[in-house]
Amino acid sequence: MRNFVFTMGRTAITLEKQIELLRSRGMIINDVEKAKEVLLDVGYYRLGFYWYPFEKPCAQHQARTHEFEAGANFDDAVKLYYFDYALRNILQKYITRIEVNFRTYLVYLISNRYATLPTWFVSSRVVDRDYIASFDKEVYTDKFKRNKFIAAHHRKHINDKYAPAWKTLEFMTLGSNIALYKSLLDLEDKKDISKHFGITYTNIFENYLDVVRCVRNTCAHGGLLYDMALYPLIRRGPANVGGSERKKLYGALKVVGYLLRQVSANRATEFEKEVDDLLKKYATTPAIKTILRTSSGFPV
Numbered sequence: 001m002r003n004f005v006f007t008m009g010r011t012a013i014t015l016e017k018q019i020e021l022l023r024s025r026g027m028i029i030n031d032v033e034k035a036k037e038v039l040l041d042v043g044y045y046r047l048g049f050y051w052y053p054f055e056k057p058c059a060q061h062q063a064r065t066h067e068f069e070a071g072a073n074f075d076d077a078v079k080l081y082y083f084d085y086a087l088r089n090i091l092q093k094y095i096t097r098i099e100v101n102f103r104t105y106l107v108y109l110i111s112n113r114y115a116t117l118p119t120w121f122v123s124s125r126v127v128d129r130d131y132i133a134s135f136d137k138e139v140y141t142d143k144f145k146r147n148k149f150i151a152a153h154h155r156k157h158i159n160d161k162y163a164p165a166w167k168t169l170e171f172m173t174l175g176s177n178i179a180l181y182k183s184l185l186d187l188e189d190k191k192d193i194s195k196h197f198g199i200t201y202t203n204i205f206e207n208y209l210d211v212v213r214c215v216r217n218t219c220a221h222g223g224l225l226y227d228m229a230l231y232p233l234i235r236r237g238p239a240n241v242g243g244s245e246r247k248k249l250y251g252a253l254k255v256v257g258y259l260l261r262q263v264s265a266n267r268a269t270e271f272e273k274e275v276d277d278l279l280k281k282y283a284t285t286p287a288i289k290t291i292l293r294t295s296s297g298f299p300v
Contacts, residue, residue, distance in 0.1 A: 027051070051077035
């Protein structure tokens with residue numbers, strides 16, 4: 001293998017030096033060539049997020065030494081990385097089902113309830129004025145209007161300021177559709193949508209939507225899942241999330257599973273099985289089990 005160079009702090013060092021540095025800090029590396037392959041594939045900096053929990057803790061306000069606990073193994077850090085990677089792919093697949101169903105029902109219910117207002121998302125009869133005032137700047141931007149389907153609508157209907165809801169909301173982000181839902185003026189409109197997902201109280205439904213958005217954004221931007229900082233704290237509700245689960249990955253997975261079950265019981269069962277299989281595959285050492293229990297909240 002050639003001597004590839006990677007950035008280490010403010011100085012670039014070779015793969016060999018990376019291995020040497022990790023070993024000097026106490027990490028066990030049994031297969032050097034395989035470790036080089038992984039470092040070249042994933043990168044020293046990114047893998048650092050996954051061997052971080054194997055490092056010795058330091059006193060508050062003191063700089064970390066980056067020394068490892070006794071028994072810290074490179075292979076375990078790599079397993080934690082691949083666990084995160086695989087879980088990200090699973091979540092993206094199933095959260096899409098929730099996102100599409102939420103958007104579809106929002107469009108269907110409100111568009112039929114206000115049938116004479118095809119662009120109800122900017123009507124002061126339906127949506128609060130703050131949302132409407134920010135719509136052109138936050139959603140219906142020049143970039144948004146260049147979407148080929150939105151652009152085609154405006155070429156055909158040159159006097160329309162906006163495409164109708166069933167076209168516009170299709171290309172809005174999950175965050176924008178959640179904001180739109182929150183901006184609905186009539187509480188009964190909001191309740192009827194939340195009840196579609198088996199949730200009586202709209203504040204709990206909004207909270208669950210925000211949790212899904214947080215997980216989705218973490219996945220989309222390559223963030224850490226195993227140690228994600230959940231915002232907002234999960235409210236108590238039908239997903240049965242309690243205690244420390246309310247701020248950890250496991251609690252978020254329970255919310256995703258609950259909402260998915262309202263969309264499709266079969267898909268929810270598949271989701272739960274895939275997550276369970278993932279745990280069986282990667283939580284194979286006491287070190288990883290401890291991390292997934294303490295950092296993620298999994299009952300392993």
